Amino acid sequence: MTQLYDKLRAAIRAEQPVATATLISGAGPIGAKLLLWPAGTIEGSLGDARLDAVARDAAAPLLARGVSRQVELADLGVTLFVESFVPPPSLFMVGGVHIAVALASMARVLGFRTVVVDARAAFASEERFAHVSELVLEWPDVALAGRLDARSCVAVLTHDPKLDDPALRVALRSPACYIGVLGSPATHAKRLARLSAEGFSEQELARIHGPIGLAIGAKTPEEIALSILAQIVAVQRKA
Amino acid sequence: MLQHYLDQIDSWLARGERVAVATVVQTIGSAPQQAGAKLFVTTGGAMAGSVSGGCIEGAVFAACQEVLASGQARLLHFGVADETAWEAGLACGGTIAVFVEVLG
Numbered sequence: 001m002t003q004l005y006d007k008l009r010a011a012i013r014a015e016q017p018v019a020t021a022t023l024i025s026g027a028g029p030i031g032a033k034l035l036l037w038p039a040g041t042i043e044g045s046l047g048d049a050r051l052d053a054v055a056r057d058a059a060a061p062l063l064a065r066g067v068s069r070q071v072e073l074a075d076l077g078v079t080l081f082v083e084s085f086v087p088p089p090s091l092f093m094v095g096g097v098h099i100a101v102a103l104a105s106m107a108r109v110l111g112f113r114t115v116v117v118d119a120r121a122a123f124a125s126e127e128r129f130a131h132v133s134e135l136v137l138e139w140p141d142v143a144l145a146g147r148l149d150a151r152s153c154v155a156v157l158t159h160d161p162k163l164d165d166p167a168l169r170v171a172l173r174s175p176a177c178y179i180g181v182l183g184s185p186a187t188h189a190k191r192l193a194r195l196s197a198e199g200f201s202e203q204e205l206a207r208i209h210g211p212i213g214l215a216i217g218a219k220t221p222e223e224i225a226l227s228i229l230a231q232i233v234a235v236q237r238k239a
Numbered sequence: 240m241l242q243h244y245l246d247q248i249d250s251w252l253a254r255g256e257r258v259a260v261a262t263v264v265q266t267i268g269s270a271p272q273q274a275g276a277k278l279f280v281t282t283g284g285a286m287a288g289s290v291s292g293g294c295i296e297g298a299v300f301a302a303c304q305e306v307l308a309s310g311q312a313r314l315l316h317f318g319v320a321d322e323t324a325w326e327a328g329l330a331c332g333g334t335i336a337v338f339v340e341v342l343g
Contacts, residue, residue: 005343012242024264024314024338031312031340068275070265070336081264081338083275085241 004035004044008085011035015087019063021046021055024070026078036063051076058082064150065177088113089151089177090133091232094140094167095158096123099182103155103225104132110229112153117143119163140167148174153232155212156181161191168195172204178235180212180228209235240277240288247287248279248342256281258342259303263290267318268333279342282307290337291317302339312340 004020011018019036023029023046034044034052036059045052051073058071059082066086072079091107093100096118104114114132117140118124124137136143140156140163148154154171156164159182171179172195183191188210195205213227214234251258263276278290280303290299295317302315318334 008241009245009248012245022338022340024312030314068273070274081262081274083262 004033007035007043012085017063017066017084017086019059019082019084021059021071022081022083023047023051024079024081026073026076028078036060038063046078046080051078055080055082066151086151089153090115090147091153091155092117092144092148094118094144094154094156095160095163095182096120096125096128096135097157097159099157099221099224100155101128102221103157103228104129106222106225106229108133110233117167118158139163141170144170144174148176150175150177152176153178154180155228157212159183159187161194164191165194168208169198172200172207178209178232179207180209180231182212183210185211240275244277244279244287251279251281251285252343256283256285257307258282259307259339260342261290261299261303261315261337261339263335264314264338265336266333267335272335278303280304280307291335295335295337299337299339302337306339306341310341312338314338 008018017038021034021036023032029047032046034042034046034055036042036056040060042052042056046055054073054076062082063084066084068083070079070081088111091112091114093103093116096116100116104116107114115134115136116124116129116132117136119139121137124135129135144167148171154176156167158164164181192205209231213224214230216227218224218227248258259280261278263272263274265274272290276290278288278299280286280300286300302313306313315337
């Protein structure tokens, strides 16, 4: 137990994702605990090898999404509490535009790690984005490749297909939990037609929230940022 | 939530205290804290964190002290259907399950 806490503590300090599964009721040693790492390895035991394996399989998808909840294993007559300890999720903003300035500020308040990506130095300037966690001066497809996990959110904001489309291609092939793109319904219809012609299915394209944000009649960059974040929270909370 | 309390826990453990942790494991209906919310209580009676808006903290604090004494982890339920919980004053109308265990 002490060893498990020490490992848990070290992982949290190092911002490494980890989950615990604790036996909270039923037949077995109440309070027994194991640690689960994203690779699927476990440490500790709930007192039974078969239960450990079932707990691992139940906890893995929760860890991937950063969810903590009770899991009832009726077959085995036990209830577990799975708790995910994960670093803050990232919001990737494609386009160092005016809306990104406000969106990054407000996303930070909500606990996001903020990343702004733009290939254009005039937009992705330190002066405009001193407040973000990370500023990447690079083409969006290069910058996003391999960086989107199941908790990542992507807001595509440039209005320019040369930058927007490459970002969407990478996002659509990733497990990102939220993909939103700025632009009018007409612009969005053209965008969907282009991506469809490239071979993306209707189901894949349905992951894109476009026009981005909840329909609250937002006008200012701050209001648009609010509508985007409200939509992200709704998706995260499955509202 | 645990990440905010690591320093506090370190300092408690360093001065030889034992620590109980109460974790919200389930909420049904309106509840002020989500699953994973934690209250920490030491053998010396120090406290940090929260498992509710304050309404069941007293009862959970007492349970933490019992668990520190017995070493036996426990699952507690609070809610409108439970007389003692109503006495504990869960006025928000929800039900909360809280697991109490010894940390470290």
